Amino acid sequence: MNTSTALNCVIRVPAKDSYSTSGPTLMGRQSANEGFLTSWFRHSGHAEFWCMARFRDEAQVFARIGEQVHQGRQAKPVYRWIAQQQIHRIRSVGTLYAPGPQVADLAWMRRRDALASATDFSIVGMTHTSCELSIQDGLANMLTAPVYPWDAQICPSVSVQTMVQRLLDDEAAWLREHLGATRVQSPPLPVLPLGVDCAALDLPAADKAQHRARWRQQWALSDRDVCVLYMGRLDLRTKANLLPMLDALQLAAQQLQAENGPRLHLVLAGWFASEWDENQLRAAVAQVCPDVRVVFEDGRTPEARQGVWHAADLFTSLVDNIQETFGLTPIEAMAAGLPVVVSDYDGYRESVRDGVDGMRIRTWQPAAGEGIDLMDGHADLAIDYRDYVSRASAFIGLDIAQAAMAYAQLARDPALRQRMGQAGQQHARRDYDWVQLIQRYTALFTELARVRQQAQKVSHWHHHGQHHNSQWGHRHPRRSDPFHSFSHYPTHTLSGTLTLLPGPLLPTDPKAREKALAQLLERPVYAGIKKELDKAQLQQLLHQVAQAPQGLAWSSWSTSDKETPPVLRHLGWLIKTGLVRVA
Structure with a gap:
């Protein structure tokens, strides 16, 4: 018997x-999935836990995770396995939860089972990354x-929901045009954030x-030193280009040195995605931020994942x-009581309150139509996924001057760090603690059950999505320009104004300026876009910018009639590299 009256899944x-x-x-999705599963075991209040898997050994992994969570409990829960080919058995539970965008595949599986009907149970999927072609499909x-309307695809942030709804709207427009569809039914896209275990991070x-003393001694940090932490996969192309962060930290370190302030140390607690990433990042650290001491720490170990925050x-x-799409690490940092400096981009724009929990740094992104190529x-397999997201990233500008000011301000003001850290900790406990979120997940399962039970009373279903028929999605709804699909991610869109x-x-000196541009163009992380960057054209632009300290209007410079790549998006690269900034 279950000890909880909430619906199981x-x-x-x-x-x-x-x-x-x-x-x-x-990977980030594994961390998020682990957090959900262990929290479901810990906080759902059930005494029976169900999984659906293809093979017994997969189900045994599920049970072992549950046993570890429930270790020491007097009343031992029961772990049950439903084989995938017996999906109809989910009827007795009511909801199937999938850790990815697998609702469509599972819906066909439900339909193929002769013993199942559409209203037997709900299918609920989770959205993690949303730019892989297989996921968009x-x-x-x-x-x-x-x-059906009693199924759902959870989105962890409004940013994700907007992107998914945009994709579905573009697909629906294609179905209406190509097939004459008069009704296109879209499943609910509820926003339910991923969570963290606040109790495991907010320690006595x-x-x-004890953690602070141990790790700072290991890293040879003094009490006056300020430690900046980055936690995550060290992947310059498919996770985050860390060079703007290094540039900003170097600028901040120079500011602090000039005023005899504290010394900055950067701890990169992560794991290299490849040998290439390790070589490039270690070289960049030495070249880009010589005044910041950088420590590499393996962020995969349980000791590091718990202790380095403190x-x-x-x-x-x-x-x-x-x-x-969402980003768990800033929330983990807030739960641990740390102020955060993050880009004003994607889900970070929702989870971090600018000026309250930390500081969000402005971003710019090309407009829809600038990324069709x-x-x-x-889509044509000329460039792989890694190069696709890396090249798109190269044109997304980030204000490194603002980031440098944020680092320096927090470094010199312990009271501000404490105030923001406390605010973020309260924010994490209120809005992102799995203790609270599991209740919201079970509330969703209950609501879908209500819709499912009333389904026989409803003669037709309406699609409530917004109507968005942009030409960029109209080209191919599942292969849209990334700057259309993700147009809502940045702070600003790059424009001619x-x-x-x-x-x-x-640099102010012309020769030094030319040298700086050449060095930035040679950064290996930009190899994929180097050919399309017109060096002479960029030099001309930088010269005019340097001669106009009060500001150069882009519209007054961009008057060439030459057939060139979409030069406006190159402005994102110039902002990212710190050569220009926007008034």
Whole structure:
């Protein structure tokens, strides 16, 4: 018997490592899935836990995770397995939860089972990254699969929901045009954030002090040193380009040195995605920020994942990549009591309150239509996924001068760090603690059950999505320009009305300026776009910007009639590299 009156669910286990962070190639979605599953075991209040898996060994992994969570409990829960080919058995539980955008595939599986009917149970999926083509196909397939209003695709942020709704609207427009469809049914896209275990991060003062002393001693940090922490996969192309962060930290370090302030230390607690990433990042650290001492720490170990938060003074993550959707690490940092400096981009714009929990750094992104060639190259298999997201990222500008000021301000003001850290900690406990969120998940399951039970009374279903028939999605709803699909991610969209100012890294001397541009063009992380960047044209622009300290209107400079790549998007690269800034 269950001890909870809340509805239960069957959790799909697609693979043995779907809910594990113990492997060598830890991904953000695995961390999020592990957090959900362990919290479901811990906080749902059930005494019976169900999974659906293809094979017994996958179900055994599910049970072992539950046993670890429930270790020491007097009343031992029961773990039950439903084989995938017996999906009709979910009827007795009522909801199937999948850790990805698998609603369409599972809906077909439900339909293929002769013993199942559409109203037997709800199917609920979770959205993590949303820019992979296979994932976009899976999401778009919901419009033509036997998916109903009692099924749902959870979005962890409004940013994700906006992107998914945009994709579905573009797909629906295509179905109306091509097939004459008069009704296209879209499943609900509820916004339910991913969570963190706040109790595991907000430790008693004595434990925090012990962690702080241990790690700072290991890193040779003094009490006056300010430790900036980055936690996550060290992947310059498909996670985050860390060079703007290094540039900003170097500028901040120079400011602090000039005023005899504290010394900045950066701890990169992560794991290299490849040998290339390790070589490039270690070289960049030496070249880009010589005045910041950088420590590499393996962020996969349980000791590091729990302890490094308490040795740091502030956290930073300047994400600039369309593959990011939500971002758990800033929330983990807030739960640990750290102020955060993050980019004003994607889900970070919702989870971090600017000036309250930390500081959000302005971003710019090209307008829809500026990235058609990127998607076409990827869709036609001319460029792979890594190069696709990396090239798109290269044109997303980030204000490194503002980031440098944020780092310096927090470094010199311990009271501000404490105030923002406390605010973020309260924010994390109120809005992102799994203790609270599990109740919201069960409330969703209950609401879907209500819709399902009333289904026989409803003669037709309406599509409530917004109507968006942009030409960029109209080209191919599932292969849209990334700057259309993710147009809502940045702070600003690059446009011809901008006024440009000299950036914090733009030399005043013409020869030094030319050298700086050449060095930036040679950064390996920009190899994929180097050919399309017109060096002479960029030099001309930088010269005019340097000669106009009051500002150069982009519209007054961009008058060439030459057939060139979409030069406006190159402005994002110039902002990212610190050569120009926007007034």
